[in-house]
Amino acid sequence: MTGAEEHFVSLEGVTKRFDELVVLQGIDLTVDLHQVVCLIGASGSGKSTLLRCVNLLEVVDEGTIVVDGETITNGNVDTNALRRKIGIVFQAFNLFPHMTVMQNITLAPRKTRGLSKAEAKTQARDLLARIGLLEKADEYPDRLSGGQQQRVAIARALAMSPTLMLLDEVTSALDPQLVSEVLNLVRELATTGMTMIIATHEMSFAREVADKVCFLDGGMILEEGPPDQIFSSPAEERTREFLARIIEAGRL
Amino acid sequence: MGKFLHAFFSPLGLRRAVPQIWDGFQTNIKLMVVAELLVLIFALLIAIVRGLPGRSTFPLRALAIGYTDFFRGTPLILVAYVWGFGIPALHAGFISNRSLFQYGIISLTLVYTAYVTEVYRAGIESVHPSQRMAARSLGLTYAQTLRHVVLPQAIRRVVPPLLNDFIGLQKDTAIITVIGVTEALAQAGFYSNDFFLYTGYSVAAVFFVILTIPFARFTDRLIKERERRERAQLV
Numbered sequence: 001m002t003g004a005e006e007h008f009v010s011l012e013g014v015t016k017r018f019d020e021l022v023v024l025q026g027i028d029l030t031v032d033l034h035q036v037v038c039l040i041g042a043s044g045s046g047k048s049t050l051l052r053c054v055n056l057l058e059v060v061d062e063g064t065i066v067v068d069g070e071t072i073t074n075g076n077v078d079t080n081a082l083r084r085k086i087g088i089v090f091q092a093f094n095l096f097p098h099m100t101v102m103q104n105i106t107l108a109p110r111k112t113r114g115l116s117k118a119e120a121k122t123q124a125r126d127l128l129a130r131i132g133l134l135e136k137a138d139e140y141p142d143r144l145s146g147g148q149q150q151r152v153a154i155a156r157a158l159a160m161s162p163t164l165m166l167l168d169e170v171t172s173a174l175d176p177q178l179v180s181e182v183l184n185l186v187r188e189l190a191t192t193g194m195t196m197i198i199a200t201h202e203m204s205f206a207r208e209v210a211d212k213v214c215f216l217d218g219g220m221i222l223e224e225g226p227p228d229q230i231f232s233s234p235a236e237e238r239t240r241e242f243l244a245r246i247i248e249a250g251r252l
Numbered sequence: 253m254g255k256f257l258h259a260f261f262s263p264l265g266l267r268r269a270v271p272q273i274w275d276g277f278q279t280n281i282k283l284m285v286v287a288e289l290l291v292l293i294f295a296l297l298i299a300i301v302r303g304l305p306g307r308s309t310f311p312l313r314a315l316a317i318g319y320t321d322f323f324r325g326t327p328l329i330l331v332a333y334v335w336g337f338g339i340p341a342l343h344a345g346f347i348s349n350r351s352l353f354q355y356g357i358i359s360l361t362l363v364y365t366a367y368v369t370e371v372y373r374a375g376i377e378s379v380h381p382s383q384r385m386a387a388r389s390l391g392l393t394y395a396q397t398l399r400h401v402v403l404p405q406a407i408r409r410v411v412p413p414l415l416n417d418f419i420g421l422q423k424d425t426a427i428i429t430v431i432g433v434t435e436a437l438a439q440a441g442f443y444s445n446d447f448f449l450y451t452g453y454s455v456a457a458v459f460f461v462i463l464t465i466p467f468a469r470f471t472d473r474l475i476k477e478r479e480r481r482e483r484a485q486l487v
Binding site: 057083086088090092098108156160 | 390
């Protein structure tokens with residue numbers, strides 16, 4: 001556990017199995033305050049599972065995770081309180097379809113942080129203005145485009161004033177022309193100093209916003225470093241192969 | 253043919269039968285309204301219990317499963333006999349001193365709660381796990397997630413099958429006649445005994461149909477609207 005205090009998030013030897021399948025194998029990772037860490041790697045390499053372990057949507061089988069000085073993997077942590085500090089945004093948005101945009105954003109602050117309806121609404125309006133969707137406050141999610149829905153999902157997470165944001169392939173379900181509006185918002189979050197762990201297939205975006213890039217392969221972090229190093233001169237053969245395939249697909 | 257018309261649709265008979273059957277039918281309406289309200293509440297509670305997570309809640313879940321299995325498989329008429337005749341015969345104080353109407357309510361509620369629990373449960377399970385995950389990831393508790401995210405979506409989806417079960421319940425209020433509750437069917441029986449005419453049964457049938465048809469049309473409309481909404485979502 002030495003050194004855990006210095007980092008905002010630190011994972012040590014995190015292992016996760018689904019029955020026989022080992023999804024994460026001895027992951028070591030540290031994230032400092034205001035740092036943006038991008039996780040890259042093929043589908044099934046463990047990126048999403050890693051993110052879910054950090055806010056305890058998945059229970060780790062071995063290893064420890066420390067967030068903000070608190071060990072969250074020893075079973076004594078208040079899961080709900082922890083999740084209020086950590087925002088997560090999913091690939092499929094997962095907005096609540098029976099609620100308006102406004103209700104989606106105000107639900108958790110009202111129910112878990114004791115905000116009054118008026119306070120929560122004021123805060124939500126500020127967030128909606130920030131993401132440029134104030135006029136959609138009373139719409140239902142189904143009437144928004146994918147990009148708009150994802151921005152609302154980000155606003156919904158931000159409404160809890162999280163100290164850490166986990167983004168799980170937030171643009172993977174979007175039409176190409178809608179990707180940039182979401183990435184712009186994430187970029188803005190990064191410039192405001194939000195600590196983030198981002199699983200992504202958008203390599204040029206990762207290169208631009210990341211302080212550190214981790215390449216996952218078969219549930220292990222095969223290689224990590226500053227983006228320039230990972231993208232320009234990767235040390236591992238597997239990383240080179242992965243990046244070559246990405247370039248072939250025209251995504252870098 | 254003339255004989256048949258005279259027996260079931262005698263004009264003079266109709267005039268006499270309608271008020272008498274209506275007198276009984278009001279009891280059917282009371283039975284169904286009270287039973288439906290109770291069923292709505294109890295079935296929701298039992299469906300929630302059946303979905304509880306964790307090993308420690310297993311006894312509760314087992315109890316709920318046992319209840320639904322038992323009362324879904326038991327004929328209503330049998331349950332009604334047990335409550336209407338068996339329980340009073342025990343002379344066990346409070347529980348044996350209820351009115352026949354109350355035993356009727358208990359029987360209908362016990363049997364239909366078992367059906368409706370399954371309807372609710374299907375609705376709860378139809379809400380995609382990612383909805384629960386999203387709610388929990390915002391820090392909402394299990395109960396808050398159920399209350400604000402899962403149940404509103406689940407209940408919306410099960411309204412049509414729910415109304416379908418209630419149509420069944422409305423008709424089955426007639427079964428409560430077997431324990432001596434004077435409802436429409438009982439009145440129809442009295443009528444035929446008094447006048448040697450079956451017109452009372454025709455009138456009772458019409459009453460039941462008149463009550464269920466609007467219910468059925470309402471259900472149809474709900475289903476149609478939902479289909480329209482879901483098609484719109486595909487665009």
